[in-house]
Amino acid sequence: MSAGLVTLTIDEREVSVPKGTGLVEAALAAGIEIPVFCYEPRLGPPVGACRMCLCEVQPGPPKPQAACTLQAADGMVVRTARTSAMAAEAQNGTLEFLLVNHPLDCPVCDKGGECPLQDLTFRYGPGNTRMTFPKRTFEKPIPISPLIALDRERCILCYRCTRFSEDVAEDGQLVAVNRGAQSVIATFEDEPYVGHFSGNVTEICPVGALTSTQYRFEARPWEIQSVPTVCGLCPVGCNTSATTREGKVKRIQSRNHPEIDEGWLCDKGRFAYDHLTARDRITAPLGGNRLAPIGWDEAIDRAEELLRRGGASTVTALSGGESVEEAYGLARLMRDGVGANTAVLPEQVPDGLDAYRAPLSALRDCKTIAVLCDEPVVERAPVVELWLKAARRNGATITYGAPEGPVDALVTDLPNLQLGARTVYYLPRTPNGRGVTDAWSAAGEGEPVDEEPRVLVISGDEAAQDPSVRVLAERADAVIGIGMFRDSFHGLAHLVLPGTSYLERDGTTINLEGRLQRQRRAVLAPVPDVLAWLSKLAARFDVELSPHASVVFEEVSAKCFGGVTFAEVGERADLPPRAARSETQEPGSQREPGSRDSGLRLVAYRPLFSGAAVERTPELHFQRPGDEIQIAPADAQARGVVNGATVTVSSNGTSLELRARITRELAPGIVRIARDHAGDLHATVQVTP
Amino acid sequence: MAELQVLLAGTDDHDLTKLDEYLAVGGYAGVGKARAMTPEELIDELQRATLRGRGGAGFPMGRKASLIDRSSPKPKYLVVNADESEPGAFKDREVMARVPHRLIEGCLISAHAIEAHEVFIFIRGEYLSEYEILQAAVDEARAAGLFGDVDILVHRGAGAYICGEETALLDALEGRRGQPRPRPPFPPVQGLYDAPTQINNVSTIATVPAIMEMGAEAFAKTGTESSPGSAIFSISGNIARPGNYELELGTPMRELIYDLAGGVPDGRELKAVIPGGSSVPALAPDEIDVPLDYDSLQKIGTFFGAASLIVVDDRCCIVQLALRSAKFYQHESCGKCTPCREGTRWMVQILERIEAGDAELSHIELLESIGSRILGRSLCALGDFAVYPTHSYITKWRNEFVAHIEQGGCPYGGASSLEGIVAPLDQHTHSPMAEVPA
């Protein structure tokens, strides 16, 4: 027996597992199921509440033991329901108790067909009921937010959802109230469950108690398909599975990549898919003063004409939401075909960072973490916040610093900073900023020009909403848009070519770790693939571009990704190894500390729940940040500001009333307000109670 | 055997709530003795005394102290369980109201044994006067410089029987819903704030000074061999002289009921004795010739429990007794684990039906079967506590259950002593829980 292993017997099978392994996992290693409801290691230590996992365990008292709370030990003898009448009786008993007050309404329940309670009852439960008394009933279903419905009668009180809320998301929103048989899951005073991660509770609920309002009554498990893909709404790139029925996306679920997301999604990634069927979705090219639908041939002709007019002075503004292939195709067209090498790129991610690369999950084991980001992490890369919280629960010290200059400059400096940091993550602003940048540089060699743009190409709705891009657009003679929504380009572009969503395309993206991942087409777009028309347009400029993402990828890959193929990227992508550290570079420009009066620096941040997709998902609007100001404890104390109280925030004659939220996740000297609530405040503000 | 004054010694002629009077009877001498020993020596002394826990399970207090992981870099905590919510029990209350300094002295000694610098006394919220007396005594002793490098914090509960369960108590003390934790890990390894924690009942800790005074050997010679010392027995119900009696362990139950407490009054017959508080199996009149100690009671199929006897006379309908008791456990079930949460409610439903005369004989078996599916399978012993007495009522007074069913109603015809009793469970009309027929 090798060191660190223990050997035990489960249902007469001997199995060796590392010391500290839980019995549920040990049994799994032996190919044996120990049924569970409340047990879910991602939620923290076991709670032993549901009693589904009762087994006969020796040594131990002569009664069934909750296997989920025990660890494998040398010489332990475990008998599950397969070999122990005691365990079988106990598990049958647990199911009988779970069902006494359960409505047994499986035929009309969304969970029916994919319900652990249904499955385990089938395998371990009683065949009929001895309950002839009134069941508990509740008003049902009740909304716990516009996104989630709660059916209390179906709830088996496994406390998974409340543990998620308290111990994973740490939002303290979803709780159990009352005691004993009267316990129910609830939010505070019927207020909605506001939190970046609320939707996860619908996925961890082992019965049909917490369901997504979007998915309710939309499909049955036997009529759906699941497409493994990757979320395209932020730089984390959580692995997802898109449930589709009759060519429509019906829900998004997690596809647990333990290094990236551990099975959690933010609500934007989970619920914002309604944008696919938005009212203002562009389904044909638009042209003319009033952006009316035009034919495809006409659209390609006009695009060619405008691009020829713009020539080398044409500027391309990218969103960072494009796939690597789309960005590359566009870049080939512009750089090789049009000869326009000027681009507004969404991110500058220095290569040096790859020497500090690690999977996000490594955060959990860090002892010291410095967050140098004046925007809230959760608004920029939500799941990263969950890893930070896990690290803190694990005993990590987390400090919050506020870079004075642009973050990008700080990043450039990293190789020179003697931080001693072993791992560095950069949180880009856009979902695939890094992939788009790589694709752009891989596509051509020419130098950008410094001319006034005559023609501007705006790729993506996010770029179209970007104020700096809009300034450029005002200076350009003509604007070509590529995007999904008419409203994004209204009054801005002269020609709009339809774009597609990340759920409608094949392709790759690079997340904030530098991991190349594959997105798969979950549903057909109502318009042709971007690559399809790009290849036609490119041909007008004698550029050969394949309309197929896999072929385009091979071309990019040969240049940037060491020639890996689509198939090799796979469904669960690995992180490439760390790059060698580069030689010390010239130190970046020293940033001057900004001059400070007694005021606080205001960061008007862009909330996660904003942007084109969220705007088109009304159910998500309640998640937009409230009119609160985040302030560090020291700054609050110095000003006599109390948590939750209304404060006055003023600068240069403007003043606003906002609710104070004191948070440690913020460097002193900074206050944060969501962009929508910052009004006309200037960069330096005074805060008074 | 009879009265042995250990806990209440000196209370006859002194007001021991006052520090100077307690000092006058030799109080706090044990602290000095204890602090002259190393923690190892002290734990050894406590182990030799074999003082068994007075909170219910009877686990030896010294052995518990020896399990504390003193090598842990975390602080060690001593927690005193003053939640006393077991129906029938009111002994710890007497200790706190009359000899608070003895409890405090016990805390200081025990804290030294486990190298704890912080002691928490968790007192049930309803004990307001007792809290005031205890808090005053703590303040007085602290002011007198008796604490050394130890501090004692009295923490008030807020009304939940389950908080007497030691791990639920820890959660309540941490500011949470008081729900039990799975074990392992056990509190001596990972208890309050995840640090090594010793938890003992008030009477257990208040007995510790006597061990210091008498010496472990002498203490171990009192009481019985396996259950040394004395205990305060609470006796209540249909009894002539209810109250608390401090007795040497091993005193015959009959002696307590008849000689000391005056037997069943009003010329009624004894029907049942629930010997350890309402959570243990009841005894029939022919079973009361038993010494009051842990092992003797266990040998006849019941438990020492909270050393609290509830005496029931022949006016009481046993089904009503079972029902009232079951309503208590349903009301107090914390709701964390399935068998207890669902099972206690189901038991109440069946008992209500039997009492109403609206049941079938098979319901008795159903009741027993549900009980056996709770027993030993719930997360903490509250589930067991709901079942033990019920099973004993069915086994020993089965004819009464059958009579209800066969006669289509309560054979007492409204004359039972528990007729119509309103349980708190019955008044939860504002709860979100409604009922519809199955």
Place this chain on the structure above:
Amino acid sequence: MSAFADEVRAIAERYPDPRSATLPALRLAQERHGWLPPEALREVANALDLTPAYCKAVASFYDMYHLAPVGKHLVEVCTNLSCALVGAQRVVEAFESELGVAPGETTTDGEVTFRTVECLGGCGYATVVAVDHRYRQDVTPADVAGIVEELRG
């Protein structure tokens, strides 16, 4: 508001973890408001950096916190076994007729909330009635009118 927060924080400082002050803080808030309305739960949450939902979860677990308004006075009759065996129900009935409300209710003038409770730990002195948290022991139906008169002043 701020004074309350200060008081709560002072309590919290006596514990290794401020969360431990939840029960005392809820009690304090209840003393100020008479019961625990949503604002009170918010105040406690703000003072201890918890959420109102968390405070509600805790408060609703314990019998001594009132999540609905109660009268100025609280009369609680123990109806657990020992008291019940010697006639607690007669005491309950006496209060019912004296106060004109059923257990669990508050008199229409908002003066007295009357309820039955589980064992108060006074079993040897049955029937035990807690009047504004002070125990009256050995209470019989004959004592009830006097108690009510005392409360009504």
